[in-house]
Amino acid sequence: MQTGSSYRAVAASLSFRILRILLLSVLGTAAILGGRYGYELRMERLEADYGGGGQRAFSRPGRNAPYIQSVDAVVAKMIQIGTIKPDDVVYDLGCGDGRLVIAAAVKYGCRGIGFDIEESRVAEARENVTRAGVEHLVEIRQQDIFTVDLKDADVVLMYLLPWMNRKLIPQFEAMQPGSRIVSHDFGLGDIVDLPSDKTEQVVVEEDDSIHLIHMWKTPLKIR
Numbered sequence: 001m002q003t004g005s006s007y008r009a010v011a012a013s014l015s016f017r018i019l020r021i022l023l024l025s026v027l028g029t030a031a032i033l034g035g036r037y038g039y040e041l042r043m044e045r046l047e048a049d050y051g052g053g054g055q056r057a058f059s060r061p062g063r064n065a066p067y068i069q070s071v072d073a074v075v076a077k078m079i080q081i082g083t084i085k086p087d088d089v090v091y092d093l094g095c096g097d098g099r100l101v102i103a104a105a106v107k108y109g110c111r112g113i114g115f116d117i118e119e120s121r122v123a124e125a126r127e128n129v130t131r132a133g134v135e136h137l138v139e140i141r142q143q144d145i146f147t148v149d150l151k152d153a154d155v156v157l158m159y160l161l162p163w164m165n166r167k168l169i170p171q172f173e174a175m176q177p178g179s180r181i182v183s184h185d186f187g188l189g190d191i192v193d194l195p196s197d198k199t200e201q202v203v204v205e206e207d208d209s210i211h212l213i214h215m216w217k218t219p220l221k222i223r
């Protein structure tokens with residue numbers, strides 16, 4: 001027979017377990033909601049700062065991607081999710097200061113080409129290539145990304161805008177089967193339904209912001 005004190009002990013232990021489950025559920029839900037909110041809020045801020053006003057101005061065609069750098073944690077995830085091998089050729093579309101293609105060359109010893117339309121970005125990227133000692137691996141070209149032939153690229157890295165990603169789809173279709181396309185923040189356009197093969201979230205500690213990194217393998221599964 002159970003005594004009054006052992007009933008109390010069982011009840012206390014049960015209450016403790018229930019409380020723990022409740023607490024973990026609340027924390028889990030808050031983390032998930034916090035992540036979504038964090039990403040949405042960041043998109044709203046980007047829209048306000050760079051989108052030219054209006055709802056989802058980012059998605060509207062015609063406006064080139066402004067220069068916003070991918071931070072180190074995002075760069076690391078982009079080159080990791082692209083499963084880059086030393087014999088791969090990596091193209092960086094809208095390379096800015098060249099950080100993505102340079103990081104890939106330094107880490108994996110692969111070759112790469114960075115493309116940017118802005119003369120000052122190209123000059124800066126070339127300096128960074130030299131500073132990183134990867135001139136034998138990385139070339140920087142001043143070129144509009146919509147004129148780049150992607151058939152020799154094993155991995156494409158980009159941080160552009162949704163309409164630009166969408167417009168690039170015919171160029172992606174020229175890539176060899178098994179190639180990878182990696183995009184910071186944005187999907188492959190908002191008209192065609194093109195779910196990624198993998199999407200990972202990066203939380204940037206400096207400002208607690210949430211970034212999404214998407215990866216698609218070619219051939220793209222366009223229905």
Ligand SMILES: C[S@@+](CC[C@H](N)C(=O)[O-])C[C@H]1O[C@@H](n2cnc3c(N)ncnc32)[C@H](O)[C@@H]1O
Pocket residue numbers: 064065066067068069070071092093094095096097098099100115116117118121143144145146158159160184
């Ligand atoms: C958001 S920044 C990304 C920079 C870098 N890839 C990074 O992740 O840190 C976009 C870059 O794309 C370049 N860009 C925009 N439109 C372009 C175009 N049509 N052709 C080539 N580069 C372009 C901009 O000059 C800018 O450097």
